[in-house]
Amino acid sequence: MAKNGVLQGTLDLLVLKTLDSRGPIHGYGIATHIQNVTDNVLRVEEGSLYPALHRLEQSGLISSAWRTSETSRRARFYQLTAHGRRELKSEEENWEAVTAAVARVLQFT
């Protein structure tokens, strides 16, 4: 996804977390949110974002609806489902376990 080679599969986690913290939001909002929050370190590749959103919706983790955006254009807004919220929780724990493990390896001298 990003230029700096973050593990694949992380995109789902980032998307889910964004939806959790920002509520119903459209695809462009997700991309800019991730970019802004990480000070441009992580840039979501748009060619991956929409397939990912589609896949997540197919798996029932998120749902979508067409609404009018802040610029009064119609846009598709996404939000977490209950299933997605549970999945996010377990993914977050999983992520923390993995990064902690990686950190321990790096700190081992």
Add this chain to the structure above:
Amino acid sequence: MAPNLRWLHRLTAAVRRTRLQSDLDDELLFHIEARTRDNIASGMSPDEAALAARRMFGNRTVMAERMRDADVNRWVDGGLRNLRYAVRVLWRNPGFTITVVLSMALGIGATTAVFTLVNAALLRTLPVTNPHELVTLEARVKTAAGERTVLDGMRDFPVLEAGASSHVELFATSDTWATSTFGDLAEQVSVGLASGNYYSVLGVQPAAGRLLERRDDTDTDANRVAVLDHEFWQRRFGGDPSVVGRTIALNDISFSIVGVTPPGFTGIALTPPANVTIPLEAERRFADGYSFREIGGRLRPGVSRDQAASVLTSVFQSQPYHRTDVIVAKDNSRGEYRDRDRFERPLYVLMGAVTLLLLIASANVASLLLARGTARRREISIRLAIGAGRGSIAAQVLTESVLIAVLGGALGVCLAYWGAATVVGMFGAGTSALPLDVHPDVRVLIFTSCIAVLTGIVFGLFPASRRAGRNSIPRSRKLPPSSAAGRGWWRGGRWWWRRWRCR
């Protein structure tokens, strides 16, 4: 809308086919517009801004394909992949596969065999138009608790037919034996006798020539006709259409062959069909006098059996010699079969028994699958660890079990084919053999496919839910040795065998 986005619209118009696509296009359009606006806000020129926004997407077709893949792959490719995988797993565990497929084949085979009998004796309707309108008539003495009395077809048929024609179209049938000679060959044949309207009331069309008609009711030397049964025509005359118009002698009386009945039609009773059918009136020429005649018929549209029976009864009682007898019209949609009442209960009991047998077989297969699931825990753990969803693992396990059941079902149909004939042979031998056609028909095949798939799902679901549910990634640390993964069951068996022989 910005003019420099026209390319997207052209592209859209060219490839817009599905809702998914048009939704996607709208969504991307919004995204690009938003990005362009932000780019301009951050100081780019409009053209530069739009170009940069588009560039972010890369190849749009590739993206659309990836999205479609998410849909199609999940169902089709996923299914095919599961099937391929299931075939491979079963192929690599021949002992296991043979055991479970044979178990299922026995269970499904027994169920199918008995269902074939139930179908032939109790369910299947006659191959005529609207079989549910068909009735047979019986006369009962009113006072003696419904005891059956003889309905005298010779005497009563014309009266009943004329009197009740507004409610029911009646025909009369009988049967006898005769020696037929055709060319140099003489053989004993069964002879059916029918009133001229028999075939037209049933709605049966000839396979060749014509069938009996009203005008054949008048029996003259110039008009003595016979209709061949299709099976007899095939066996005796090799299906030669030129026999129509030639003569066949029955007890040295010649009849001219006018036609052949259609394949599959064997009369209105589940007895072997008459080889030759001639008009009822011709009987007096060679049968010694009187023979018993059955009266059957077809209800007129909208007439119930009770209505027809009451009209027939009033006609019947108007005759001086039948003052108190009543006529009963019995449903004959399935064909007359005198042992139907006798076999109905035993057959359904047998059906229940083999259904239980099938359940036991399914349970056995389920426990075998479960036992093997333990041996496959390593494989499942790895698949979970590299990101397989629980649903997809359950789907794969389910594919395996349905495949087992379908293989078992296919083998079971072969067993049933043989089994049903054997059971028919067991019920009665020799002349009293069951006159049932136990060739599996479409209904039997649908039945078997359904129970195969259903049992596959039933015995697959339990292990599938256990396997997909219990395994989690940390568990894979305690993996069983890898030799247990592939041919585990088989190798384990041989190991046991070697140890046993060493003693």
